Amino acid sequence: MNGGWIFLTRFLRDPIGVGAVCPSSRILARAMTNGLELSPGDTVIELGPGTGAFTGYIDKIIPDSDDYLGIEQDVKFVEVLNNQFPGLRVIVGQAEDTHQIHLDSGYKPVKAVISSIPFALVKDNAQIKIVDDLRRLLPPGSIFRTFQYLHTYRLPLAARFRRRMDEISTTFYRSKPVMANIPPAFVLTWIV
Ligand SMILES: C[S@@+](CC[C@H](N)C(=O)[O-])C[C@H]1O[C@@H](n2cnc3c(N)ncnc32)[C@H](O)[C@@H]1O
Numbered sequence: 001m002n003g004g005w006i007f008l009t010r011f012l013r014d015p016i017g018v019g020a021v022c023p024s025s026r027i028l029a030r031a032m033t034n035g036l037e038l039s040p041g042d043t044v045i046e047l048g049p050g051t052g053a054f055t056g057y058i059d060k061i062i063p064d065s066d067d068y069l070g071i072e073q074d075v076k077f078v079e080v081l082n083n084q085f086p087g088l089r090v091i092v093g094q095a096e097d098t099h100q101i102h103l104d105s106g107y108k109p110v111k112a113v114i115s116s117i118p119f120a121l122v123k124d125n126a127q128i129k130i131v132d133d134l135r136r137l138l139p140p141g142s143i144f145r146t147f148q149y150l151h152t153y154r155l156p157l158a159a160r161f162r163r164r165m166d167e168i169s170t171t172f173y174r175s176k177p178v179m180a181n182i183p184p185a186f187v188l189t190w191i192v
Pocket residue numbers: 017018019020022023024047048049050051052053054071072073074077093094095096116117118
């Protein structure tokens with residue numbers, strides 16, 4: 001099975017959890033990794049790598065593959081990623097537990113979190129838990145980056161997630177719409 005087909009079958013099984021019908025485009029992957037300046041020893045955590053649309057691009061910009069940690073809730077996706085990226089550590093886990101997973105992992109402090117969690121569909125109680133977890137995880141100067149689709153950007157849960165992130169960070173910026181993606185999306189960056 002190719003990546004796109006696996007993605008679609010997992011979406012049909014769990015549409016809200018997967019949150020998209022197909023993997024993100026290369027253009028969105030470039031926008032998600034654009035301008036991230038990483039030094040050796042900077043930990044990068046990817047939340048919800050799926051079939052790895054961003055993972056190879058993250059691998060290209062991190063000085064050392066040992067500094068990457070992927071956390072994905074879907075066992076099938078983790079299987080795909082472990083085959084495709086044997087040099088990267090991807091585990092089955094929940095974004096809600098990122099701080100504890102990081103503590104247990106022995107990794108150095110986190111410089112960037114690249115997230116694909118579909119926050120426009122994530123209920124308030126889970127959002128609050130994840131943002132509180134990020135507050136404990138992310139040191140000053142670190143970056144949290146995600147994307148939100150244009151058509152879901154104004155949904156109440158999407159807007160509430162942005163407000164919650166604003167509360168734990170100092171700076172926010174939004175990219176121009178990335179039209180070469182299905183569906184088009186904004187890249188959102190917070191600096192803590
Ligand atoms: C929209 S897909 C993005 C996949 C991939 N990064 C891409 O851009 O093509 C969202 C991914 O987040 C994962 N996910 C959703 N909620 C999660 C959670 N609470 N913890 C970990 N992974 C989660 C889904 O299983 C899925 O792989």
